Amino acid sequence: MRVLTKGNIALAEGAIQAGCRYYFGYPITPQNDIPEYLAKHLPRVGGTFIPAESEIASINMILGASAAGARAMTSSSGPGISLMQEGFSYLAGSELPAVIVNIMRIGPGLGGIAPTQGDYNQAVHGGGHGDYHNIVLAPASCQEMFDLTIKAFELADKYRNPAMILADAMVGQFQEPCRLTPKEPVVIPEKPWALTGAMGRPAQLIKSLFLGPGEMEIHNLDLKKKYDTMEQNEVMYETRHLDDADIMIIAFGTPSRIAKTAIQFLRQEGVRAGLLRPITLFPFPSKAIHEYSQRIKKILVVEMNTGQMLRDVQLACHNGTRVYFYGRPGGGIPYPDDIMAQVKKLL
Amino acid sequence: MQAVFTRPKTLKDTPTHFCPGCTHGIAHRIVAEVIDELGIREKTIGIPGVGCCVFLYKYLDIDVLEAPHGRAPACATGMKRVLPDRIIFAYQGDGDMAAIGTSEVIHAANRGENITVIYINNSVYGMTGGQMAPTTLLGQQTTTTPYGRNFRSEGYPIRMAEMLATLEGVAYSARVALHKPKYVMQAKKAVEKAFMMQINEMGFSVVEMLSTCNTNWRVSPTEAIDKLENEMIPYFPLGVFKERTGKDFL
Amino acid sequence: MYYDMIMAGFGGQGIQIISQLVAVAAINKGYEVTYLPSYGVEKRGGRTNVFVVISDEEIGSPITNHPYSLIVMDQIAYDTYIHILRPDGLLVANESLIDTTTHRRNDIVSCCLFCNEEAVKLGNPKLANMIALGALLKNSNVLTVDDIKKVIEQVIPERLAHTIPANMQAIRHGYELA
Numbered sequence: 001m002r003v004l005t006k007g008n009i010a011l012a013e014g015a016i017q018a019g020c021r022y023y024f025g026y027p028i029t030p031q032n033d034i035p036e037y038l039a040k041h042l043p044r045v046g047g048t049f050i051p052a053e054s055e056i057a058s059i060n061m062i063l064g065a066s067a068a069g070a071r072a073m074t075s076s077s078g079p080g081i082s083l084m085q086e087g088f089s090y091l092a093g094s095e096l097p098a099v100i101v102n103i104m105r106i107g108p109g110l111g112g113i114a115p116t117q118g119d120y121n122q123a124v125h126g127g128g129h130g131d132y133h134n135i136v137l138a139p140a141s142c143q144e145m146f147d148l149t150i151k152a153f154e155l156a157d158k159y160r161n162p163a164m165i166l167a168d169a170m171v172g173q174f175q176e177p178c179r180l181t182p183k184e185p186v187v188i189p190e191k192p193w194a195l196t197g198a199m200g201r202p203a204q205l206i207k208s209l210f211l212g213p214g215e216m217e218i219h220n221l222d223l224k225k226k227y228d229t230m231e232q233n234e235v236m237y238e239t240r241h242l243d244d245a246d247i248m249i250i251a252f253g254t255p256s257r258i259a260k261t262a263i264q265f266l267r268q269e270g271v272r273a274g275l276l277r278p279i280t281l282f283p284f285p286s287k288a289i290h291e292y293s294q295r296i297k298k299i300l301v302v303e304m305n306t307g308q309m310l311r312d313v314q315l316a317c318h319n320g321t322r323v324y325f326y327g328r329p330g331g332g333i334p335y336p337d338d339i340m341a342q343v344k345k346l347l
Numbered sequence: 348m349q350a351v352f353t354r355p356k357t358l359k360d361t362p363t364h365f366c367p368g369c370t371h372g373i374a375h376r377i378v379a380e381v382i383d384e385l386g387i388r389e390k391t392i393g394i395p396g397v398g399c400c401v402f403l404y405k406y407l408d409i410d411v412l413e414a415p416h417g418r419a420p421a422c423a424t425g426m427k428r429v430l431p432d433r434i435i436f437a438y439q440g441d442g443d444m445a446a447i448g449t450s451e452v453i454h455a456a457n458r459g460e461n462i463t464v465i466y467i468n469n470s471v472y473g474m475t476g477g478q479m480a481p482t483t484l485l486g487q488q489t490t491t492t493p494y495g496r497n498f499r500s501e502g503y504p505i506r507m508a509e510m511l512a513t514l515e516g517v518a519y520s521a522r523v524a525l526h527k528p529k530y531v532m533q534a535k536k537a538v539e540k541a542f543m544m545q546i547n548e549m550g551f552s553v554v555e556m557l558s559t560c561n562t563n564w565r566v567s568p569t570e571a572i573d574k575l576e577n578e579m580i581p582y583f584p585l586g587v588f589k590e591r592t593g594k595d596f597l
Numbered sequence: 598m599y600y601d602m603i604m605a606g607f608g609g610q611g612i613q614i615i616s617q618l619v620a621v622a623a624i625n626k627g628y629e630v631t632y633l634p635s636y637g638v639e640k641r642g643g644r645t646n647v648f649v650v651i652s653d654e655e656i657g658s659p660i661t662n663h664p665y666s667l668i669v670m671d672q673i674a675y676d677t678y679i680h681i682l683r684p685d686g687l688l689v690a691n692e693s694l695i696d697t698t699t700h701r702r703n704d705i706v707s708c709c710l711f712c713n714e715e716a717v718k719l720g721n722p723k724l725a726n727m728i729a730l731g732a733l734l735k736n737s738n739v740l741t742v743d744d745i746k747k748v749i750e751q752v753i754p755e756r757l758a759h760t761i762p763a764n765m766q767a768i769r770h771g772y773e774l775a
Contacts, residue, residue: 004621004632022428046536048387048428053454059452060418064425065414090415174659175632177624196427196752197390197411197433205404207413256592260657 002177007145008033010178011101012041012166014149015073015185017181018101019188021047022072024061026054026080029113030169031103033076055080055314067193067206070151075101078111082127083120088162089128093208097156099149101165103172106331108331114331115170115254117231120243120308123166124281131220133227135163135234136281140251148279155234156325157189157225166281168304170254170333227283236279237288241267245274245307247343248292250313251302252278255272255334262339273343281309287315293321298326298346302339304332355379357388361406368568370525370558371399374467375406376536377525378436380561381542382409391434394419394427396443399473403438420455423462434545436463439487441482442472445507452511452553459516459550463541466507466553469560469581477563482506484578489563504582508555512588518550520589524557524580533585540590549591557583599740601650601661603678606670606691608643611636611726615668616647617752618619618730622652622744642752651739657731666737668729670712671695689723689732689775708732708775713769724767742772 005013012034015023023038039049052058058074065072076084081102091098104119106112121127123136135150135155149165156163195204210216238256242248243264249259256277266273276292278285293299299321301310306329314323326342328334357379365371382388388409395403397416404411414422419437427435437444444452444466452464471489472478478491482504486495491527496504512520519541523534534556541552556578561571604616613634614637620632633648648664650656666687671694682688684704690697693713710732712725734742745768752753 002624004617004624013389022425024425042377050424050428050458050774053450056418057424057451057454060415060421061425061428064422064427066394066425067422068426068429070429072429087418089639094413105478134515170633173634175620175634176656177630180705195392195412196430197392198408198410199389203408203410205411205413207404207411209401209413244692254659255657258658262657270651272456280634290533308748333660337662 002179004175005142005178005180006033006173006174006175007167008103009024009037010142010146010150010180012037013180014146015099016047017186018071018153019186020071020073020153021045022065022070023047023074024050024052024058024072025074025076026052026058028077028080030105030172032102034101034340053288056087059084062098063073063087063096066091066098067195069191069196071157071188073099073101075103077103077108078105078119081122085128086133089130089132091162092132092134092210093130094206095160096206097154097160097163098162099152100162102167103253103324104166104168112331113169114303115168115333116329117168117253117304117308118333119166119330120281120303120305123132123164123311124284132223134280135161135165135230136166138166138279138281140253140256140277140346141169141171142174142178145171146178146180147183150186159230161226168253171347206299207278208215231283232286235285235288236281237285238277238279240275242274242296244272244275245296246272247298247300247346248274248276248296249300249302249339249343250276250278250289250309252281252309255302258334258336259339262338262343265336266340266343271347278309284312284316286312289313289316290318293318298322298324300326300346302326303332305329311345355383357382357408359406359570361405364402364405365399365532366562368559368561368571371467372596373525373557374465374556375530377531377538378465378556379407381539384539385542385546387434387542390432391436394423394435394437396437396439398440398443398447400434400438400440400443400467417442417443417446418451420448420451420462420464424458424460425434425457427460427462427523431461436465436540438465440465440473441466441468441470442482445481445505453514456511456551457514457551458514461545461548461550463537463545464553466555467558468503468507468555468583471558471563484582489511506583509552509588511553516551517553517589518544518591519582520582522555522557522585524575524585526559526575544591598653600652600737601648601664602666602668603646603648603661603664604668605646605674608645610645611652611723612645612647612670614752615726615730617650618745618749619710619740620649621748621752622740624746625748628653629656631656632661646674666669668733669695670726670729676700687733687736688734689729691729693725706736708736711732711775712769715774716767719763719767719770721763724763727764727767728771728774731768732775734768734774735772742768
């Protein structure tokens, strides 16, 4: 049974079905549907919703709930996500799982609320201080808002690391028919590391402070190993028509949807274009891009920003591949025609 | 031979790293004794903030979560909601709670979160080397107020225990001191009362502890004791500013 | 099969409800659907623009700049979108509030109705949107009046369930007029 569901609502329902029983958040457009839905529905499943006093408080409530072993989530946008960066860094350093949702708004500053992808660098390349990564998932449909939220909780627990859902406001606000039941049964792992009181066991400590000589280097290298494992095992991407493609479009979120339509029309005109859509932005599908770029010598990166994922694509590409960019920042949304025109320019 | 004075079970057998003359160790011991006496060691979780207070985990044999600077009350909120039958306390200094973390402590208190905050007020930022805190006394010299704190420029010392007592969600708010045996006895009673408030689900409890920081005050330990008595207590009066007697908030 | 449409007007004209009826009816028939409403600031500015795409295959872009059809309920909506309607596309315009001479298009199928006046004739001016929907159903071969009837209980909020017969009547009235 598929129900017409708004992206943000699919995400919120996905969180509940993933066993998330704790939500802490502060309102900001364009993600308010998420806290409003959870405020209504979490109590029904015995969950807790706290309208926190700030995004800083939200992310630290997550830190406390997560340290106690619970699945917990917050959501925000733009300035709110910026305020949480200290918390992401602590979560990563303390090796605590958490799911953070960023329904992006335009920046810098207060910016605007139209669809945009300006927070790619912040999400993928840190944002907070120190040598760490968030796991970053980029849904492109309402169904993925549901499925990838469940996946985010799974990955966060598996690696004891914060996982972010990074979506543009189009994916958050539009509606599609959705299956609102998990593809696979949700299993929440045991968390013997959680702080529950030292009952019948030695006292446990969760911290990110390591002052002893060499301790922090060991910790950083351990974290690096974890990120390497993610790069080995957790990369997700979708491809379309790449077998015979002369040009590969790389896009995530809404631009990937628009690119699909553009590619369909281009193929009707005999232009052999294909698509690679990263679903995980960290770990990034660098290996796949490298392999495809050995054969496909022209790549067009399409983003709703001034070129952020572009840098990761350039780093991943095989020598001799030409990487072009079409970006629409500040709330501009490309039409299929616009992408078609860009592709035709490159032929 | 009968032992009349022993180390509380909750206090680890660890040499202290705190400066000679510092009263943090007394605060730790008070908390450890109260935890022992209430028999709650195995269900208590401590959340220290950033600053000298962070090393709580070195000394107390309980589960500990290290919180970001000023955020311990938010962390404690999240944790308490997951584990409502555990005893959760934050352990914060004045830089942590009275400066960077005012928002978190005020809103945790205002929600009536059923947690306890032990708040160490030594009128100065200790770990970073003696900079001005919001609690620094007027005229007090610190590395960032080398000419003494001036109210025209830096404002007045902030009285957290009194301020928090005005909030409906607060069950218990008291100020104690740690520099003389008499005060230490009173301090222990206050900590016990604060934990009992939590055990009885009465709401937010906070104990402000006036402490010495002779290193950053640039005085000897004994002079620090006099300074606390003669300069801090007149501005930060000791006492109980709020104490619920029943679940009168319901 | 691929069909896309833009429905536009001002807040309170019932654009959301008719576009939801179309979207849910299409899902009910097994189609893929995307439904993109205006949101955010615009929600308070009083404009409502909805993009609906229906297809029997996976849908890429939820936005369109050559829609197959356009339902416009007021002058601003008409002036905003009339240029981008696909040649041979279908225009359903609420002539009660639109002067179509502002922008002439001779390469499209025009269906202009006095929706407001017709709704008043049926006893409720709020039914203008349903009259426009009826006209859309008549001139597009994607959905039937029956398809809408099957899902209307799902879409109309329970507190307004009593209005369903009047709404269905208005849809049929629009269908006949068109």
